[in-house]
Amino acid sequence: MNRLPLLLSATILSAAFAASPAQAQEARDSVVTAPPNAPDQQPAFEGQTRAPQPPQTPELKTEVVAEGLPHLWAMEFLPDGRMLVTAKQGAMHIISEDGEVGPEIEGVPEVFARGQGGLLDVALGPDFESSGMIYFSFAEQRENGNGTSVASAKLVANDEGGGSLEDVQVIFRQTPSYDGDKHFGSRLVFGPNNELYVTVGERSDREPRVQAQELSSGLGKIFRINADGEALEDNPFVGQEDALPEIWSLGHRNLQSAALDGEGRLWTVEHGPKGGDELNKPEPGKNYGWPEVTYGVEYSGDAVGEGVTQMAETEQPVYYWDPVIAPSGMAFYDAQAIPEWQGAFLVGGLVSQGLVVLHMEGDRVQYEERVPLDARIRDVRIGPDGAVYAVTEQRGGGGSTIVKITKA
Numbered sequence: 085m086n087r088l089p090l091l092l093s094a095t096i097l098s099a100a101f102a103a104s105p106a107q108a109q110e111a112r113d114s115v116v117t118a119p120p121n122a123p124d125q126q127p128a129f130e131g132q133t134r135a136p137q138p139p140q141t142p143e144l145k146t147e148v149v150a151e152g153l154p155h156l157w158a159m160e161f162l163p164d165g166r167m168l169v170t171a172k173q174g175a176m177h178i179i180s181e182d183g184e185v186g187p188e189i190e191g192v193p194e195v196f197a198r199g200q201g202g203l204l205d206v207a208l209g210p211d212f213e214s215s216g217m218i219y220f221s222f223a224e225q226r227e228n229g230n231g232t233s234v235a236s237a238k239l240v241a242n243d244e245g246g247g248s249l250e251d252v253q254v255i256f257r258q259t260p261s262y263d264g265d266k267h268f269g270s271r272l273v274f275g276p277n278n279e280l281y282v283t284v285g286e287r288s289d290r291e292p293r294v295q296a297q298e299l300s301s302g303l304g305k306i307f308r309i310n311a312d313g314e315a316l317e318d319n320p321f322v323g324q325e326d327a328l329p330e331i332w333s334l335g336h337r338n339l340q341s342a343a344l345d346g347e348g349r350l351w352t353v354e355h356g357p358k359g360g361d362e363l364n365k366p367e368p369g370k371n372y373g374w375p376e377v378t379y380g381v382e383y384s385g386d387a388v389g390e391g392v393t394q395m396a397e398t399e400q401p402v403y404y405w406d407p408v409i410a411p412s413g414m415a416f417y418d419a420q421a422i423p424e425w426q427g428a429f430l431v432g433g434l435v436s437q438g439l440v441v442l443h444m445e446g447d448r449v450q451y452e453e454r455v456p457l458d459a460r461i462r463d464v465r466i467g468p469d470g471a472v473y474a475v476t477e478q479r480g481g482g483g484s485t486i487v488k489i490t491k492a
């Protein structure tokens with residue numbers, strides 16, 4: 085891409101923002117000021133990292149909706165406005181609109197709750213209001229190790245604020261199993277035609293992680309299945325020998341963020357290596373590079389593989405972070421209550437300790453805004469009231485709170 089001479093581009097910018105040049109000047113700086121971990125790496129296109137802050141940001145207020153909760157991993161709003169949450173150690177609770185925590189829901193299967201494993205994401209079935217069906221992912225102990233599995237169940241609520249899971253069925257298992265406690269993913273997102281996207285990890289260690297590039301392995305993939313756990317017939321690798329038919333896209337590291345945009349398209353944010361978190365719009369059959377092609381470096385500071393950041397056969401991330409945000413949950417803001425955020429992705433940050441707001445222009449990030457919340461953010465949801473709800477966590481077995489974010 086040709087670059088305009090600096091002087092010329094500066095002239096164009098000041099002309100475009102002639103009405104308020106001072107404000108435009110401020111808006112152009114990235115919120116990220118820390119030095120990169122991989123200073124020699126260059127983005128593949130302008131605006132792929134360190135996008136400027138938006139010219140205007142909403143004034144916000146936060147309030148704690150519920151506290152003293154177990155270590156939560158995910159949250160979904162029920163149609164009646166209550167919240168269904170998963171606790172990493174293997175429990176589910178319903179939380180009332182005013183923050184009262186119901187008793188543990190009965191019938192949750194045992195989970196492998198060690199390291200990054202545990203009870204993970206939960207999604208309401210598309211027909212939840214009539215069927216009560218929910219879907220949840222968890223790290224599962226297996227004979228030859230462990231792995232991420234997805235189960236369906238009917239949620240039957242009771243009058244005491246709790247309830248039970250009936251007819252629990254494991255509908256999908258990521259394979260192969262592996263004896264480790266890292267990179268389980270995962271998020272569950274139903275698409276517009278009731279297809280279920282399941283995002284996972286590549287189990288982190290050097291031996292299994294290369295399988296992110298192998299179509300016969302379920303490590304480091306996004307899957308697309310139906311509510312019974314079967315591959316959809318129009319998945320990209322159906323009928324291909326030695327390929328798992330459930331695969332939608334490959335070459336992923338550890339996917340803990342996923343959401344649909346306003347057009348029903350899947351977007352994800354994955355944990356990259358040190359300096360390599362990335363936003364993608366995963367498309368069928370495409371290869372997102374890991375561990376052959378990536379931004380960032382190993383935690384040791386060494387290059388990842390050959391240190392390649394671009395390759396014709398792999399997809400570039402839409403956006404990447406160096407240093408990382410450590411993404412958790414993610415939501416697409418399509419409500420009215422915070423007009424400045426309409427059409428933006430809200431991504432929870434564990435390391436960045438707040439919300440990352442990605443303002444989109446077409447399929448690129450135009451502006452990056454940060455909302456500091458002084459806590460590791462594990463999930464982000466939009467409430468029926470249009471407010472944003474963030475689930476916090478503390479490292480080392482501490483509890484969670486749910487924080488509500490509205491305009492001041």
Ligand SMILES: [Ca+2]
Pocket residue numbers: 335362372373374377378399401
């Ligand atoms: Ca990638």
